[in-house]
């Protein structure tokens with residue numbers, strides 16, 4: 273099994289580690305023994321930065337972007353592949369860590385269930401097939417044309433799951449407000465998202481809406497209310513805020 277070293281032990285690092293588990297030998301590198309112990313209990317090999325030599329290793333950077341310069345001081349030897357999930361860190365910024373090839377990805381935490389939607393950019397052609405195999409372990413992958421697309425792609429794949437969590441929470445709360453039990457309202461909302469995934473994969477969004485809205489029906493009344501609260505503009509502004 274190919275060894276992969278994930279640098280960082282937070283939410284994204286854990287999701288990636290769980291996505292890779294079983295197909296790769298996952299090693300998690302961090303700065304706190306206490307935090308690594310929890311991951312060891314989940315079956316991952318762990319080590320501290322002071323004991324890690326990056327030379328000729330496949331590395332995923334999953335720490336906070338502001339830590340890059342400090343980490344570059346620790347990672348002195350040339351890695352084989354560096355895959356970065358760091359928001360707003362360009363290929364130019366990544367050069368402070370030496371590697372034979374660099375990859376920028378913006379997965380979401382559904383990587384844990386191998387269900388991320390992951391935009392990616394690869395710097396050169398070294399180990400390209402191997403890199404694509406690693407990325408596909410997290411779910412679906414989408415190649416970008418250039419780095420300028422990364423921030424907007426990140427807002428959709430990385431940030432929008434949190435926006436949709438607000439939508440799901442609001443719909444479930446609305447059900448409770450209308451008298452459904454919390455449990456039933458949550459289960460119905462989960463079912464709704466499963467149904468909607470299929471609709472979205474098979475139909476244009478405008479047609480989904482048209483098919484459901486009958487004349488003077490209940491759905492078009494709900495749509496009218498959403499338009500009154502400028503729901504489209506709210507989401508577009510949110511995407512804009514997260515991309516900039």
Ligand SMILES: NC(=O)c1ccc[n+]([C@@H]2O[C@H](COP(=O)([O-])OP(=O)(O)OC[C@H]3O[C@@H](n4cnc5c(N)ncnc54)[C@H](OP(=O)(O)O)[C@@H]3O)[C@@H](O)[C@H]2O)c1
Pocket residue numbers: 279280281282283284285302303304307334335336337338339342357358359378379380381430431
């Ligand atoms: N969460 C997402 O959905 C998502 C989506 C796309 C991209 N990302 C990217 O994933 C990366 C990690 O985000 P996260 O959500 O996993 O955050 P998180 O749960 O807060 O974890 C942050 C990680 O960064 C480490 N860290 C923080 N400051 C550090 C420093 N000065 N030196 C070394 N390590 C440091 C932390 O180590 P300690 O535990 O020791 O403090 C921890 O392992 C970020 O670069 C973010 O842009 C996240």
